[in-house]
Amino acid sequence: xxxxxxxxxxxTSHILPLFPHLNFTLHKGEIYALLGVNGVGKxxxxxxxxxxxxxxxxxxFWHDQNIYQSKKILRQYRSQIGFCLQDPEHLFFxxxxxxxxxxxxxxxxxxxIKQFKLEHLLNYSPFxxxxxxxxxxxxxxxxxxxxxxxxxxxxxxxLDTKGQSLIAKNLQKYxxxxxxxxxxxxxxxxxxxxxxxLFLSSEKFQVMTLTDxxxxxTIFQKFGLIPPDTIKIGQELIARDIxxxxxxxxxxxxxxxxxxxxxxxxKAK
Amino acid sequence: xxxxxxxxxxxxxxxxxxxxxFMFTFKNYWQxxxxxxxxxxxxxxxxxxxxxxxxxxxxxxILILPSLNLxxxxxxxxxxxxxxxxxxxxxxxxxxxxxxxxxLLLFALTFSTITNPSEMALAIGKLINSLTLGYYQGSGIVxxxxxxxxxxxxxxxxxxxxxxxxxxxxxPSKSFKRWSDLIARIWLLQPLILISLKKADRxxxxxxxxxxxxxxKLFDYRKQKYHLNDWIxxxxxxxxxxxxxxxLGKL
Numbered sequence: 001x002x003x004x005x006x007x008x009x010x011x012t013s014h015i016l017p018l019f020p021h022l023n024f025t026l027h028k029g030e031i032y033a034l035l036g037v038n039g040v041g042k043x044x045x046x047x048x049x050x051x052x053x054x055x056x057x058x059x060x061f062w063h064d065q066n067i068y069q070s071k072k073i074l075r076q077y078r079s080q081i082g083f084c085l086q087d088p089e090h091l092f093f094x095x096x097x098x099x100x101x102x103x104x105x106x107x108x109x110x111x112x113i114k115q116f117k118l119e120h121l122l123n124y125s126p127f128x129x130x131x132x133x134x135x136x137x138x139x140x141x142x143x144x145x146x147x148x149x150x151x152x153x154x155x156x157x158x159l160d161t162k163g164q165s166l167i168a169k170n171l172q173k174y175x176x177x178x179x180x181x182x183x184x185x186x187x188x189x190x191x192x193x194x195x196x197x198l199f200l201s202s203e204k205f206q207v208m209t210l211t212d213x214x215x216x217x218t219i220f221q222k223f224g225l226i227p228p229d230t231i232k233i234g235q236e237l238i239a240r241d242i243x244x245x246x247x248x249x250x251x252x253x254x255x256x257x258x259x260x261x262x263x264x265x266x267k268a269k
Numbered sequence: 270x271x272x273x274x275x276x277x278x279x280x281x282x283x284x285x286x287x288x289x290x291f292m293f294t295f296k297n298y299w300q301x302x303x304x305x306x307x308x309x310x311x312x313x314x315x316x317x318x319x320x321x322x323x324x325x326x327x328x329x330x331i332l333i334l335p336s337l338n339l340x341x342x343x344x345x346x347x348x349x350x351x352x353x354x355x356x357x358x359x360x361x362x363x364x365x366x367x368x369x370x371x372x373l374l375l376f377a378l379t380f381s382t383i384t385n386p387s388e389m390a391l392a393i394g395k396l397i398n399s400l401t402l403g404y405y406q407g408s409g410i411v412x413x414x415x416x417x418x419x420x421x422x423x424x425x426x427x428x429x430x431x432x433x434x435x436x437x438x439x440x441p442s443k444s445f446k447r448w449s450d451l452i453a454r455i456w457l458l459q460p461l462i463l464i465s466l467k468k469a470d471r472x473x474x475x476x477x478x479x480x481x482x483x484x485x486k487l488f489d490y491r492k493q494k495y496h497l498n499d500w501i502x503x504x505x506x507x508x509x510x511x512x513x514x515x516x517l518g519k520l
Binding site for chain 1: 317318319427430431433434435436437438439453456457459460463464
């Protein structure tokens with residue numbers, strides 16, 4: 001359990017803190033999405049939660065221990081974090097993809113290579129890969145660390161649909177015994193992939209489930225975001241009493257299935 | 270917006286240069302006291318808390334550099350000795366240099382805090398353009414300063430991220446020998462160099478895309494009128510020089 005208590009961050013050159021005092025808890029078995037407009041401090045918050053940046057105020061507790069209590073505790077905490085950076089090139093230290101995967105790994109390299117279909121890339125330099133391949137390699141590297149908390153900053157940005165679904169599939173598998181926290185600007189994808197949503201702005205912070213979002217039509221606008229199509233359709237159908245308000249409608253396919261079932265039931269009557 | 274923030278970049282630059290040069294003409298302690306008093310007024314009255322913190326952050330530099338200079342100077346006798354111990358001799362000139370250095374560092378830090386690199390570059394370019402009566406455009410200087418300032422920041426940000434990534438990828442429980450630790454550090458240069466080269470390449474492409482080449486006149490300086498505050502500063506500087514040199518300097 002990762003508990004955040006009264007946390008905020010202020011850049012020395014800024015007059016006001018980046019975001020309000022945050023209080024929330026992240027649990028294993030769930031994928032969390034951190035949502036907010038550009039410049040609201042999402043990456044800064046990810047850096048704080050990964051133990052790379054000390055907050056100006058507040059504490060981060062991992063299993064009830066303050067991660068900034070001592071350098072030793074901080075180092076141990078960092079070893080349990082897998083952080084996929086916005087630009088993966090910053091963490092490529094080796095000459096080939098194969099060497100990258102073997103560098104400080106804990107998990108099974110052969111299994112990961114197969115899982116992420118990296119066989120044909122092993123002898124390439126990581127810098128020679130395409131943007132999408134770099135993102136996939138980065139996730140593979142981080143999963144080889146077997147982190148307790150996996151953090152991804154725009155992990156699927158620039159990926160084709162095949163790559164996106166490969167990452168989504170692996171994250172769904174990984175979340176079972178771990179915490180996964182993602183920043184992603186593709187809200188349709190976020191709705192499909194994540195279980196809980198952390199809305200962040202410079203003044204407000206709110207944690208919601210998908211059901212909460214469906215029953216709160218203006219939540220995206222409140223945080224300066226445009227609601228994804230799935231949510232718009234779901235909310236409209238709930239408002240017209242076609243769909244039930246307490247059910248989760250995370251993608252258009254699911255909605256279509258439910259509507260088809262309803263039509264069939266009506267026809268049968 | 271406060272008085273200082275409204276000032277033109279040129280005014281800030283000229284003021285710092287004039288005061289710096291002017292300090293070399295000081296003969297009495299009260300002149301330093303006066304300048305220090307003005308600085309204190311600006312520090313507390315015109316800078317906001319975070320700007321003050323940014324300057325104070327460099328307290329080691331502000332104290333150590335002039336102190337080292339004072340120690341070295343005290344090995345030599347530069348005028349009338351006011352305090353002596355072993356081979357060290359402090360003179361009035363040593364104290365004046367010590368004080369002047371502290372003030373110079375404080376002015377430089379204040380200037381860099383209240384002026385961003387682009388503003389400073391444009392101020393230099395515009396001044397050169399005006400001094401040469403528009404003959405020399407000064408755009409090269411502006412571009413070089415902006416690119417240099419941007420690159421220093423980019424370079425340090427890239428390095429920070431690479432170090433952070435290394436911290437996350439290294440498993441602390443594994444014990445390393447110093448030699449392998451050093452080798453591991455050297456490998457961190459790989460992303461730093463390759464990312465920096467890519468960024469430089471992007472800047473070059475952007476400049477060509479914007480039509481920058483030899484003899485290109487990219488900079489069409491907008492006419493920027495001085496604000497009333499700028500004239501107040503220039504007037505004060507002139508007044509200060511006249512009072513100091515003609516009346517009080519003779520005391």
